[in-house]
Amino acid sequence: MSKLLPMDEAVAGLVHDGDTVAIEGFTHLISFAAGHEIIRQGRRDLTLCRLTPDVIYDQMIGAGVARKLVFSWLGNPGAGSLHAIRRLVEGPGFEVEEYSHFGMVGRYAAGAAKLPFYPLRSFEGSDLPSVNPNIRTVASPFDGEEVYAVPPLNPDVTIVHAQRADVHGNTQAWGLLGCQKEAAFAARRVIVVAEEIVPESVIRADPNRVLLPGLIVDAVVHCPRGAHPSFAQGHYDRDNRFYLAWEHISRDPQRLSAWLDEWIHGTSDHAGYLAKLGEAHWDDLLPGPALSGEVDYGDHR
Amino acid sequence: MTFTRTETMVVAGARALEGRRVCFVGIGLPNIAVALAQRTVAPGIELIYESGVYGSRPNRLPLSIGDPCLVTGSLAVMPMAELFQYYLQGGLVDVGFLGAAQIDRRGDLNTTVIGDDYHHPKVRLPGSGGACDIAQNAREVIVLMRQSRRSFVDTVDFRTSPGSRVARVITDLGVYTVGERLELTALHPGVTLDEVRAATGWDLDLAPGVTETPPPTAEELRILREELDPERIYLR
Numbered sequence: 001m002s003k004l005l006p007m008d009e010a011v012a013g014l015v016h017d018g019d020t021v022a023i024e025g026f027t028h029l030i031s032f033a034a035g036h037e038i039i040r041q042g043r044r045d046l047t048l049c050r051l052t053p054d055v056i057y058d059q060m061i062g063a064g065v066a067r068k069l070v071f072s073w074l075g076n077p078g079a080g081s082l083h084a085i086r087r088l089v090e091g092p093g094f095e096v097e098e099y100s101h102f103g104m105v106g107r108y109a110a111g112a113a114k115l116p117f118y119p120l121r122s123f124e125g126s127d128l129p130s131v132n133p134n135i136r137t138v139a140s141p142f143d144g145e146e147v148y149a150v151p152p153l154n155p156d157v158t159i160v161h162a163q164r165a166d167v168h169g170n171t172q173a174w175g176l177l178g179c180q181k182e183a184a185f186a187a188r189r190v191i192v193v194a195e196e197i198v199p200e201s202v203i204r205a206d207p208n209r210v211l212l213p214g215l216i217v218d219a220v221v222h223c224p225r226g227a228h229p230s231f232a233q234g235h236y237d238r239d240n241r242f243y244l245a246w247e248h249i250s251r252d253p254q255r256l257s258a259w260l261d262e263w264i265h266g267t268s269d270h271a272g273y274l275a276k277l278g279e280a281h282w283d284d285l286l287p288g289p290a291l292s293g294e295v296d297y298g299d300h301r
Numbered sequence: 302m303t304f305t306r307t308e309t310m311v312v313a314g315a316r317a318l319e320g321r322r323v324c325f326v327g328i329g330l331p332n333i334a335v336a337l338a339q340r341t342v343a344p345g346i347e348l349i350y351e352s353g354v355y356g357s358r359p360n361r362l363p364l365s366i367g368d369p370c371l372v373t374g375s376l377a378v379m380p381m382a383e384l385f386q387y388y389l390q391g392g393l394v395d396v397g398f399l400g401a402a403q404i405d406r407r408g409d410l411n412t413t414v415i416g417d418d419y420h421h422p423k424v425r426l427p428g429s430g431g432a433c434d435i436a437q438n439a440r441e442v443i444v445l446m447r448q449s450r451r452s453f454v455d456t457v458d459f460r461t462s463p464g465s466r467v468a469r470v471i472t473d474l475g476v477y478t479v480g481e482r483l484e485l486t487a488l489h490p491g492v493t494l495d496e497v498r499a500a501t502g503w504d505l506d507l508a509p510g511v512t513e514t515p516p517p518t519a520e521e522l523r524i525l526r527e528e529l530d531p532e533r534i535y536l537r
Contacts, residue, residue, distance in 0.1 A: 073427050
């Protein structure tokens with residue numbers, strides 16, 4: 001059965017007020033389109049999880065959808081700061097829970113594997129455990145060696161963007177893979193947003209490239225260029241000019257609000273956002289080809 | 302030939318990578334220093350980025366550590382879980398190359414908050430990212446950062462990453478080795494000891510026989526200015 005849904009229906013059905021939500025993707029393949037739709041639908045009180053909140057969570061938190069942020073690096077990568085989030089964090093009332101990258105990756109991994117904790121060598125001599133009671137030590141049952149441990153993270157819903165998927169949700173991605181696999185397997189519900197919808201035979205022809213099996217996917221949304229201004233390896237480059245411009249937009253609450261009104265509330269969906277952006281915007285963002293070699297899986301009968 | 306102190310810092314950072322095999326590259330200034338090292342003293346060095354790439358050969362200077370140019374032509378791309386578990390925690394990283402907002406005399410690094418109260422910070426900084434993990438799992442750590450009374454402090458406001466494996470600190474004023482404490486070993490060309498003292502928030506320790514950093518060569522400057530950062534994004 002096809003799981004293909006328009007973005008508005010996928011978000012309406014699978015993302016609820018008060019949910020713990022992870023839109024993952026490390027710089028690469030960030031589903032801005034899903035984040036924008038969550039803003040349009042006016043979700044509230046979300047706990048947002050991401051290693052790097054990035055501009056997408058600055059937009060969502062600036063729009064008022066969240067009450068808490070779980071993260072490990074809070075910046076605008078290569079461009080500056082995330083001012084909407086900083087204004088909340090530097091004031092009272094907004095909750096944050098902070099780890100290192102390895103700590104966050106470990107939380108998703110424990111969540112995916114249904115384990116009570118994830119052990120790692122980090123945090124020794126750091127002040128992070130003193131401000132986050134979820135970072136604790138555990139002794140090995142074998143030789144007593146003490147290591148740090150973090151608890152599982154099981155989002156209510158994880159949203160990932162990918163280069164291609166079939167209608168069942170079998171999903172292939174290449175380039176930076178972040179911790180989308182761990183975050184998706186850890187989640188109760190999964191939305192896949194894809195540049196391209198392909199026949200199942202395309203997936204079966206290259207099973208090593210599969211990021212997620214349709215088994216764990218609840219909805220598939222076809223949304224070309226849905227990761228803009230982040231990038232999709234081989235499809236379009238990161239819109240670094242937008243990331244640099246965001247530094248100035250989010251620094252000023254009125255400009256931020258005007259941006260949200262114009263680009264999110266003022267468009268009905270991602271197609272509207274892209275139409276407003278214009279086709280010429282992509283002139284500098286489309287890469288030339290760099291094809292992988294083929295491998296032979298063999299016709300083993 | 303004239304050159305800036307930022308250029309001297311980046312050049313000294315690149316030279317420090319001579320003879321290293323595997324370098325974990327942090328956010329910011331380390332990005333351009335490793336690119337210069339790859340084109341000069343360390344052509345065989347393999348670069349690891351926390352975004353999940355090993356063996357990058359970027360064709361342009363990445364704006365961030367998640368740039369697509371790090372992927373195309375690299376030796377391996379993997380989930381972050383694999384990179385942190387097997388490459389970093391597995392002990393395969395010779396040197397971690399980090400920046401920081403604050404460092405103290407022990408080499409502890411702060412990238413989390415400015416101010417005494419974590420819950421009500423004067424300035425909220427990005428946080429650890431992979432830095433805390435790198436600081437404990439790379440065989441040694443080199444720090445590259447600009448030096449002032451605000452960044453070189455007696456005790457960091459928040460210890461994001463411990464200084465236990467920090468071996469060297471390179472700033473726009475000079476070079477330090479780190480054992481128990483930072484010791485100034487070299488001044489950059491044109492920098493005086495008084496100037497360094499004025500930019501250090503504690504009573505500075507000097508190594509026996511402080512030397513002068515050899516100035517950037519014409520070739521190093523040409524690569525930096527023409528090939529790597531013509532728009533002066535990192536070199537500003």
